[in-house]
Amino acid sequence: MINDLWSYISVADHWWGPNGIMARLDEHLRYSAIAVGISLVLAIPLGLVVGHTGRGTAVVTFIANAFRALPAVGLLIFLVVLISPQFTGRSEARYLIPTTIVLVLLSIPSILANTVEGVRNVDPEARDAARGMGMTGSQVLFKVELPCALPLIFSGVRSAVLQVIATATIAAYISLGGLGRLIIDGLSSREYPKVITGAVAVAVLAIVLDVLIALIQRYTVSRGVSGRFSRKGATATTAPRKDDAIEADAEVLAV
Amino acid sequence: MIKFESVTKRYPDGTVAVNGLDLVAPSGQITVLVGPSGCGKTTSLRMINRMIEPTSGRIWLDETDTGTVSTSKLRRGIGYVIQHAGLFPHRTIVDNVATVPLMLGVDKKTARAQAMDLLVRVGLDPAFAKRYPAQLSGGQQQRVGVARALAADPPVMLMDEPFSAVDPVVRAQLHEEFLRLQQDLGKTIVLVTHDIDEAVKLGDQIAVLRVGGTLAQLATPADLLARPADDFVAGFVGRDRGYRSLGFADAGDLPTRKEVTVRLGSDFAAAAALAEDGWVLAIGDAGEPLGWLDASHPGTGPIGPQHLHRGGTVATEGGSLRAALDAALSAPSGRGVLVREDNTLLGTVTASEVVARIEERAAAERIEAAR
Amino acid sequence: MSSPPVGYLAAPDQPWNVQHYLDGKVGYVLGLLWQHLWLSVLPVVIGLIIALPIGYAAKRFKWTYTPLVTISGLLYTIPSLALFVVIPSVIGTQILDPINVVIPLTIYTIALMVRVIADGLRSVDETVLQAASAMGYSRFQRLLKVELPIAIPVIGAGLRVAVVANVGMVAVAAVIGVPQLGTLFSYGKDLFYYAPIVVGLVLSVALAFALDLLIVLAVRALTPWRKAVAAR
Known part of the structure; x- marks a missing residue:
């Protein structure tokens, strides 16, 4: 089995050929990027507004749960059957549009719910202080709530990306490209090395993207929020140990 | 406003x-x-x-x-x-x-x-x-x-x-x-x-x-x-x-008495001999009160910090009656320690002396109010 | 389990007519629903049972938390389609064996629940744990009588996500031919027949909501103290 796999991936054409891994990766990334891009543009502003005003939280929760309950394959097939006859001329759009809709619906819940939750979770005292010092509503949102909500927003985006990358494989099921192609084609031609290559490629892609976003997160989120303090005496948790802090307090008083 | x-x-x-x-x-x-x-x-x-x-x-x-x-x-x-x-x-x-x-x-x-x-x-x-x-x-x-x-x-x-x-x-x-x-x-x-x-x-x-x-x-x-x-x-x-x-009532000039004092490091037996009612006050080099020495407790050699009773509070001259009364009540000797602004020993005062002052004040206020 | 789909071999005249489609096939569709139900629920039950000790280990032995949570998180990156396809050849089952669906979904459930259980147990107030130990609870009693009950809301929230996700993922298994509601999707796709797809979608969403609601109610029944607090 390992040998079969090795001999499959040691063929250069399986990598660089017109239907090789790289071409499939390119397609996979394209489908995923379009969907995640649309989700970000829709879900983050909406989430920020709902979180800030507190209005519509119940509606957002309901929408998020409802979208989660939709079976991706079923919806995809439904949309293909519904939409593709309208685009008889252009072969890619008739499948790309349904795929994009499904992936967007799939990724909106976690981004939206986490954005709302992130803003709602901001320390009410910090919000109160911000208002009390004369910040306008949008200043409170962008100077206090958004920076503090970033860790949760990022984790929502990360799980959305993970899910989109994994689910974009089903695009192959409706005769689009992407890494799922390797799995579906491998299945029908009984080439298991091809199936496994496709699966591993998807997993690796998901991990690489997750690490990339984690890096972005590291440089965008304030260390005060993430709890990564450079100074001694500070631990990985957000709150320093109580006794430490009190000792430090006593030191300062003595100065 | x-x-x-x-x-x-x-x-x-x-x-x-x-x-x-x-x-x-x-x-x-x-x-x-x-x-x-x-x-x-x-x-x-x-x-x-x-x-x-x-x-x-x-x-x-x-x-x-x-x-x-x-x-x-x-x-x-x-x-x-x-x-x-x-x-x-x-x-x-x-x-x-x-x-x-x-x-x-x-x-x-x-x-x-x-x-x-x-x-x-x-x-x-x-x-x-x-x-x-x-x-x-x-x-x-x-x-x-x-x-x-x-x-x-x-x-x-x-x-x-x-x-x-x-x-x-x-x-x-x-x-x-x-x-x-x-x-x-x-x-x-x-x-x-x-x-x-x-x-x-x-x-x-x-x-x-x-x-x-x-x-x-x-x-x-x-x-x-x-x-x-x-x-x-x-x-x-x-x-x-x-x-x-009483915390808001000025103590004014209280009738303080001079206190015999000893310094840390002096001989225990000699110091104990100076004690009045079994207690003598120890002071530091700058004249600041450190604590009361229990003379009834047997001891020899130089006086160290471990010999001192530290329960008494210290009232500052010109402070409140509450602080003065508390100093008297908390002192093991019954003599409350008063210090000057610079923390040097002024003298001691008993609770009954402070209470006498409180009563004087109250009487004066009643007369004032009756007018 | 049920008779093979009785339907049109060519594109139907009334592709939207659900009533027409269901005529004489209610039993068949309900059979698919039942199949779908247990294919979604069984992996959650098995996954929870397996994830509990792993999650507890991640909480109990601090150094294991990051590796365990990371590894289980990685499992989630494997596309379900690939697992459905590869599992039979790895464990040597027949391609139509439902086990081929149960195993991947169990893996996903474990992947999700290890973190949830570890975080749920970690969220229990340290002073409560100390109080329990001080009263003489053994470690196991404490886990059973104090830590798990307090972690129920968090674990329940994780289970809701797992069940709902499973209901959606089971449908993917139509690719390998294991019959469940996903079968209706493939069938409708090949014939451009909307009615079975709509029936499948509606039943799938309804199933997800019903199971979700069931867990919500179970959590509520198991944590009466939260209601008392909320009512104040």
């Missing part, structure tokens, strides 16, 4: 948080709003910077009706300190402090430099400036909260239970520093607390509110302890009112 003019806050569900409040918080003074939970003290405070809008009535800030200016403009001119400080977790300490000046258009460099000065002023090591709030203890965060509120140098400060989230030792330190700071700055301060002792300690005047949001009594701390307006205020002010009010 802050003036409440028949201010009422009624919520849509019908509860009345504040009911027809009339109150003046004079400029440069600390006005404390105190009362049980549900008395509307926080609501009253938050109506000043319109975090809560009054249902009716007006609140004046000097000559300005607060209802006529925009909320952001109003709030940027008022310092605001809350219970857990409410620091911004994503900003460093110095940037937290510089928030309002930056909003008002001060350039970054100046704002930071001012913020550093303020940190020192509220008793924080400048080394903390680059840290984040989560790295600080509750007491330190509270100091940053005060510094942040002072940053734009607002004439008015609103403080909502600013010291209640820290432990008693740190709270006492913060009280002292706060009073010292206020002596320098002379802000118009309105402070909310549920703790009558804190109110008595900090307030120039105290407004006691009762449930339903009406004013029960407005008085100076001494007056409040001596003459509670009714049963509610008396109950709220609590026990030991007579004793506590």
Whole structure:
């Protein structure tokens, strides 16, 4: 089995050929990027507004749960059957549009719910202080709530990306490209090395993207929020140990 | 000056948080709003910077009706300190402090430099400036909260239970520093607390509110302890009112006696021979009292710190009668230690001498009142 | 389990007519629903049972938390389609064996629940744990009587996500031919026949909501103290 796999991936054409891994990766990334891009543009502003005003939280929760309950394959097939006859001329759009809709619906819940939750979770005292010092509503949102909500927003985006990358494989099921192609084609031609290559490629892609976003997160989120303090005496948790802090307090008083 | 003019806050569900409040918080003074939970003290405070809008009535800030200016403009001119400080977790300490000046258009460099000065002023090591709030203890965060509120140098400060989230030792330190700071700055301060002792300690005047949001009594701390307006205020002010009010009575010149003293390191047996009623006072090199030596306890060799009884409190000359009485009551010898301003020993005084002084005062006051 | 789909071999005249489609096939569709139900629920039950000790280990031995949570998180990156296809050849089952669906979904459930259980147990107030130990609870009693009950809301929230996700993922297994509601999708796709797709979608969403609601109610029944607090 390992040998079969090795001999499959040691063929250069399986990598660089017109239907090789790289071409499939390119397609996979394209489908995923379009969907995640649309989700970000829709879900983050909406989430920020709902979180800030507190209005519509119940509606957002309901929408998020409802979208989660939709079976991706079923919806995809439904949309293909519904939409593709309208685009008889252009072969890619008739499948790309349904795929994009499904992936967007799939990724909106976690981004939206986490954005709302992130803003709602901001320390009410910090919000109160911000208002009390004369910040306008949008200043409170962008100077206090958004920076503090970033860790949760990022984790929502990360799980959305993970899910989109994994689910974009089903695009192959409706005769689009992407890494799922390797799995579906491998299945029908009984080439298991091809199936496994496709699966591993998807997993690796998901991990690489997750690490990339984690890096972005590291440089965008304030260390005060993430709890990564450079100074001694500070631990990985957000709150320093109580006794430490009190000792430090006593030191300062003595100065 | 802050003036409440028949201010009422009624919520849509019908509860009345504040009911027809009339109150003046004079400029440069600390006005404390105190009362049980549900008395509307926080609501009253938050109506000043319109975090809560009054249902009716007006609140004046000097000559300005607060209802006529925009909320952001109003709030940027008022310092605001809350219970857990409410620091911004994503900003460093110095940037937290510089928030309002930056909003008002001060350039970054100046704002930071001012913020550093303020940190020192509220008793924080400048080394903390680059840290984040989560790295600080509750007491330190509270100091940053005060510094942040002072940053734009607002004439008015609103403080909502600013010291209640820290432990008693740190709270006492913060009280002292706060009073010292206020002596320098002379802000118009309105402070909310549920703790009558804190109110008595900090307030120039105290407004006691009762449930339903009406004013029960407005008085100076001494007056409040001596003459509670009714049963509610008396109950709220609590026990030991007579004793506590001594805290506001000047001790004046007490009849002190000279005390025989010994120094640390001198011979135990020789020192014990000097003892009167079995106790002799040990002092340090600068003449500061260190503690009482128990002569009845067998000992030999030089006197060390371990021989000293440290239970007695020390009263400062010109301090309150309460401090003097406490010094006498807490001394194992029954002789309360008085020191001068520079902490050198002045002499000792007994409880009956202090009580005699208290009675003299009271008699004089009665004669004064009868006229 | 049920008779093979009775339907049109060519595109139907009334592709939207659900009533027409269901005529005489209610039993067949309900059979698919039942199949779908247990294919979604069984992996959650098995996954929870397996994830509990792993999650507890991640909480109990601090150093294992990061590796365990990371590894289980990685499992989630494997596309379900691939697992459905590869599992039979790895464990040597028949291609139509339902086990081929149960195993991947169990893996996903474990992947999700290890973290949830560890975080749920970690969220229990340290003072409560100390109080329990001080009263003489053994470690196991404490886990059973104090830590798990307190962690129920968090674990329940995780289970809701797992069940709902599984209901959606089971449908993917139509690719390998294991019959369940996903079969209706493939069938409708090949014939451009909307009615079975709509029936499948509606039943799938309804199933997800019903199972979700069931867990919500179970959590509520198991944590009466939260209601008391909320009512105040």
